[in-house]
Amino acid sequence: MVHWEQLERILPLVAKPGRYTGNELNIIRKDWAKTPMKFALAFPDIYDVGSGHLGFKILYSLLNGRGDTLAERVYAPWVDMEEQLRKHGIPLFSLESRRGLGEFDLVGFTLQYELSYTNILNMLDLGGIPLLAQDRDNHHPFVVGGGPCVFNPEPLAEFFDLFVIGDGEEVVMELMDCYSSWQTDTGVQGQREQFLLKAAEIPGVYVPAFYKVTYLNSGIIEQIEPVQDTVPAKVTKRVVQDLDSTFYPKEFVVPYIETVHDRIMLEVMRGCTRGCRFCQAGMIYRPSRERNRSTLLEQARLLTASTGYEEISLASLSTSDYSDIRNLIQNLMAGYGDCGIAISLPSLRVDTFSVGLADEIQNQRRTSLTFAPEAGSQRLRDVINKNVTEADLFSAAEAAFKAGWDTIKLYFMIGLPSETMDDVAGISELVQQVLRLGRQIRAKDGKAGRVRVNVSVGSFVPKSHTPFQWAAQMSGDELKKRQQFLRNQFRDRSISFSWTDVEQSLLEATIARGDRRIGKAILHAWQNGAKFDPWAEHFNWQLWKDAFSATGIKPAFYSLRERDLGETLPWDHIQSGVSKGFLRHEWELAHKGITTPDCRFECSDCGLCPELSVANVLSGGKDHDKD
Amino acid sequence: MIKIRIKFTKEAPIRFISHLDLARTIERALRRAQIPVNYSEGFTPRMKMAFGSALAVGVTSSGEYLDLELDRHVELDGFLEALNRVLPVGITFTEGVYIDQDTPTLMSIINRAQYILTGDLEHNADLGQAVQSLLDEKILSVERVRKKRTRTLNIRPWIFEIDILSKSAKTARLQLLVQTGSHGNVRPEEVAEYLPFLENSLQVHRQGLFIARNSSLSSPLEVAHC
Numbered sequence: 001m002v003h004w005e006q007l008e009r010i011l012p013l014v015a016k017p018g019r020y021t022g023n024e025l026n027i028i029r030k031d032w033a034k035t036p037m038k039f040a041l042a043f044p045d046i047y048d049v050g051s052g053h054l055g056f057k058i059l060y061s062l063l064n065g066r067g068d069t070l071a072e073r074v075y076a077p078w079v080d081m082e083e084q085l086r087k088h089g090i091p092l093f094s095l096e097s098r099r100g101l102g103e104f105d106l107v108g109f110t111l112q113y114e115l116s117y118t119n120i121l122n123m124l125d126l127g128g129i130p131l132l133a134q135d136r137d138n139h140h141p142f143v144v145g146g147g148p149c150v151f152n153p154e155p156l157a158e159f160f161d162l163f164v165i166g167d168g169e170e171v172v173m174e175l176m177d178c179y180s181s182w183q184t185d186t187g188v189q190g191q192r193e194q195f196l197l198k199a200a201e202i203p204g205v206y207v208p209a210f211y212k213v214t215y216l217n218s219g220i221i222e223q224i225e226p227v228q229d230t231v232p233a234k235v236t237k238r239v240v241q242d243l244d245s246t247f248y249p250k251e252f253v254v255p256y257i258e259t260v261h262d263r264i265m266l267e268v269m270r271g272c273t274r275g276c277r278f279c280q281a282g283m284i285y286r287p288s289r290e291r292n293r294s295t296l297l298e299q300a301r302l303l304t305a306s307t308g309y310e311e312i313s314l315a316s317l318s319t320s321d322y323s324d325i326r327n328l329i330q331n332l333m334a335g336y337g338d339c340g341i342a343i344s345l346p347s348l349r350v351d352t353f354s355v356g357l358a359d360e361i362q363n364q365r366r367t368s369l370t371f372a373p374e375a376g377s378q379r380l381r382d383v384i385n386k387n388v389t390e391a392d393l394f395s396a397a398e399a400a401f402k403a404g405w406d407t408i409k410l411y412f413m414i415g416l417p418s419e420t421m422d423d424v425a426g427i428s429e430l431v432q433q434v435l436r437l438g439r440q441i442r443a444k445d446g447k448a449g450r451v452r453v454n455v456s457v458g459s460f461v462p463k464s465h466t467p468f469q470w471a472a473q474m475s476g477d478e479l480k481k482r483q484q485f486l487r488n489q490f491r492d493r494s495i496s497f498s499w500t501d502v503e504q505s506l507l508e509a510t511i512a513r514g515d516r517r518i519g520k521a522i523l524h525a526w527q528n529g530a531k532f533d534p535w536a537e538h539f540n541w542q543l544w545k546d547a548f549s550a551t552g553i554k555p556a557f558y559s560l561r562e563r564d565l566g567e568t569l570p571w572d573h574i575q576s577g578v579s580k581g582f583l584r585h586e587w588e589l590a591h592k593g594i595t596t597p598d599c600r601f602e603c604s605d606c607g608l609c610p611e612l613s614v615a616n617v618l619s620g621g622k623d624h625d626k627d
Numbered sequence: 628m629i630k631i632r633i634k635f636t637k638e639a640p641i642r643f644i645s646h647l648d649l650a651r652t653i654e655r656a657l658r659r660a661q662i663p664v665n666y667s668e669g670f671t672p673r674m675k676m677a678f679g680s681a682l683a684v685g686v687t688s689s690g691e692y693l694d695l696e697l698d699r700h701v702e703l704d705g706f707l708e709a710l711n712r713v714l715p716v717g718i719t720f721t722e723g724v725y726i727d728q729d730t731p732t733l734m735s736i737i738n739r740a741q742y743i744l745t746g747d748l749e750h751n752a753d754l755g756q757a758v759q760s761l762l763d764e765k766i767l768s769v770e771r772v773r774k775k776r777t778r779t780l781n782i783r784p785w786i787f788e789i790d791i792l793s794k795s796a797k798t799a800r801l802q803l804l805v806q807t808g809s810h811g812n813v814r815p816e817e818v819a820e821y822l823p824f825l826e827n828s829l830q831v832h833r834q835g836l837f838i839a840r841n842s843s844l845s846s847p848l849e850v851a852h853c
């Protein structure tokens with residue numbers, strides 16, 4: 001255990017010591033000695049970034065709700081704190097009981113982003129846990145992974161004991177039951193492998209050590225096969241079908257220091273059925289399930305009372321699609337508008353309906369509205385199945401300017417399959433037209449000078465389990481050329497332009513579709529100092545280039561190569577429920593520029609609902625607005 | 628318009644949070660306790676709340692103050708009790724009084740701060756001697772950086788008392804009375820710079836904030852009463 005007195009000496013030497021002190025409102029601190037199972041919820045970035053993560057908030061309350069389990073939070077220390085920890089021989093510790101990471105039974109990491117993988121290794125190391133699963137013994141925790149990136153867990157296969165695929169609420173409880181009976185049956189002397197074998201029988205649990213991967217001479221995978229009889233050949237994701245009866249916290253831990261997503265989040269729905277072909281979340285979180293308004297209002301009541309937060313955010317992949325959205329917003333405003341609590345919408349669909357919603361939330365400050373047309377031409381938007389037209393964008397922008405917003409943020413991607421410079425020029429034209437439109441409208445109040453368009457352009461990274469999983473990533477040179485072109489276009493001082501780092505995208509693409517061999521490069525990069533790779537100030541491409549060449553890995557093989565439709569993909573044994581046939585069909589339609597409609601209204605036969613015996617759930621609101 | 632002046636403490640478990648964080652934490656507690664606080668107008672309504680003096684990160688205190696504007700009368704004891712039930716460990720509202728609408732703001736009247744400094748002493752240090760020679764100086768200059776400009780200030784006129792409360796061979800406790808507020812401000816670490824404390828060993832506790840008038844000190848609560 002790390003003593004407070006010990007901590008008090010080093011905290012004055014680090015930035016934002018509030019990251020490490022714990023003691024926040026609503027934390028749950030249980031009796032360490034009397035609680036048989038101990039679970040660490042480990043977030044591979046700093047507290048400021050991770051403490052708002054909704055998935056962990058759910059698991060924290062859910063696990064602590066069990067009498068036999070305690071769950072505590074652990075975040076990556078910032079570099080100054082890491083230096084102090086290493087200097088004083090203090091292990092990375094949990095915020096509740098200040099126990100070293102290595103003292104837990106299970107350490108669960110959420111995998112949100114490929115670039116955070118070096119931080120996972122760093123945290124294991126700081127916690128005194130062997131990095132390779134095969135080096136762990138009975139004294140060490142089991143290292144568990146969950147979150148979106150586990151849909152291709154292979155690059156991390158050697159570091160993790162097991163992965164949990166899909167919605168966590170049910171499977172994590174089954175995992176604890178399994179651990180509990182292993183603990184009582186065999187005691188601590190129990191073989192690690194016995195537990196892993198049992199765990200692998202739980203649907204949705206993937207134990208990488210029980211699978212063998214063989215490769216062809218070309219470097220492409222020959223096959224992925226289980227090496228144990230009781231282990232399934234394919235692991236299918238878990239889905240909780242009914243969100244209304246699914247656990248949701250009544251309390252959130254309320255941080256003292258300023259953090260990302262520091263507010264009440266109501267998860268109005270899970271999943272999205274719009275079917276954008278580049279979007280991994282849209283594929284892996286199917287089907288789309290809404291919560292009932294009455295459930296959400298009750299959650300809002302409990303959470304406002306327990307946290308005192310000043311903001312309620314309606315979270316989901318596409319909140320304006322929630323079928324009862326208008327009534328929900330009206331009810332929340334009527335209930336909380338007078339108590340200084342604001343309602344916020346995280347993302348807006350590109351249409352006037354959504355702007356209308358934002359407009360109804362009067363107490364939301366009119367700073368800016370964000371829309372994501374994603375691509376600059378209709379042709380390319382059809383290729384990616386982003387069912388948004390130029391007319392949609394202009395009418396949405398017009399409605400926003402008329403309602404008093406001065407700043408519009410637009411989000412685009414470059415490097416999409418089949419993209420030409422004409423499509424990129426289309427981005428610039430759309431932006432200029434929105435700016436002109438805004439100036440025309442705001443000129444009526446003499447405020448044309450205030451109009452701003454903030455353009456943010458990301459580089460497309462092909463992801464597993466999407467129709468674009470076979471696509472080649474665009475080369476770094478081409479991406480840079482496009483960024484340069486856009487920089488030249490956006491000279492107007494009313495336009496601000498931001499873009500993502502090309503090398504970071506190359507790394508993300510390499511890991512996102514990587515196989516087990518990539519793990520060696522991640523380890524090598526970390527050993528040479530790579531960490532906090534999502535942070536521009538820490539990202540060091542040279543370290544990674546060295547790591548790839550030292551481990552004989554050619555990043556281009558993973559990122560820049562268009563995959564053959566017949567080849568075995570590294571994640572073929574992980575099933576999202578969406579059939580490979582459907583993805584292939586969508587990939588073909590993309591080539592032809594043919595769109596596929598939202599499957600809430602017309603099933604597009606992705607195979608998921610029959611395969612997993614699930615269905616899309618609309619909460620039954622009357623107010624649904626189809627477009 | 629109804630105003631309350633509150634005295635509160637900030638103790639060890641949360642001593643590492645900043646002034647802004649503290650303000651936000653108190654706002655949230657007020658909302659949890661459903662206290663009828665008034666809000667400012669505009670798109671981002673803020674609670675009408677004014678603090679006496681910001682407390683630096685790392686410093687604990689047994690005497691902080693804030694004024695709060697309420698929508699209606701509340702019973703004071705019940706108010707304090709309700710808040711203390713929902714405040715996180717480390718913040719306690721100890722006293723409250725109703726104040727007139729035209730009571731001068733805390734910021735405008737508070738001009739003294741009393742601190743207790745605890746720290747490890749350098750080897751063979753003579754603390755008494757060090758305090759005496761500090762007090763004998765006419766000029767004690769410190770450098771402060773503000774908006775990228777460095778200014779040199781003489782803080783000696785703003786140091787009123789330094790008392791050694793206790794002392795052993797290795798550690799010492801001092802009490803310090805200094806100027807604070809808009810007419811001059813001394814940070815306790817600036818004084819400690821002139822004393823033989825070991826690096827990184829100093830703990831600062833604010834005993835209280837006061838109003839000095841005609842050579843006597845009174846508390847912001849007393850002043851509010853008159």
Ligand code: SF4
Nearest residue numbers: 599603604605606609
């Ligand atoms: S099976 Fe049909 S309705 Fe279900 S998620 Fe797939 S496309 Fe949508």
